[in-house]
Every structure is written in C-alpha cells, then in structure tokens.
Amino acid sequence: MNVAPDTLIDEVEPFLLRSALLVRTPRGRRLTAKGFLHLGEDPARYEQDGYLF
Numbered sequence: 111m112n113v114a115p116d117t118l119i120d121e122v123e124p125f126l127l128r129s130a131l132l133v134r135t136p137r138g139r140r141l142t143a144k145g146f147l148h149l150g151e152d153p154a155r156y157e158q159d160g161y162l163f
Contacts, residue, residue: 131145
C-alpha cells in the first residue's frame with residue numbers, strides 16, 4: 111500500500127475495527143464474515159479453525 115506503518119496502526123486499523131470488518135484475536139487480526147463479504151468472498155470457504163487473514 112506504500113503507507114507508513116504508523117498510519118496503518120493509527121488510522122486504518124481502527125476504521126476496520128469500527129466497521130466490523132476486522133477483529134483482534136489473541137493470535138492476531140481476523141477478517142470477519144462482513145469483511146469477507148465486502149471483498150466478494152464466501153466466508154464459509156474460510157471457516158477452518160486457525161485461518162488468519
């Protein structure tokens with residue numbers, strides 16, 4: 111994306127969290143079903159445990 115890491119952490123990530131497109135888990139960030147649908151993907155295709163996006 112050619113964006114400074116601070117910008118991603120301070121601006122982009124909070125937006126994705128507020129929009130319910132992304133959630134934080136103990137293992138990292140995870141795309142929500144709403145996030146998959148926004149990208150045009152089927153969330154059921156990625157339901158396997160441990161899948162992180």
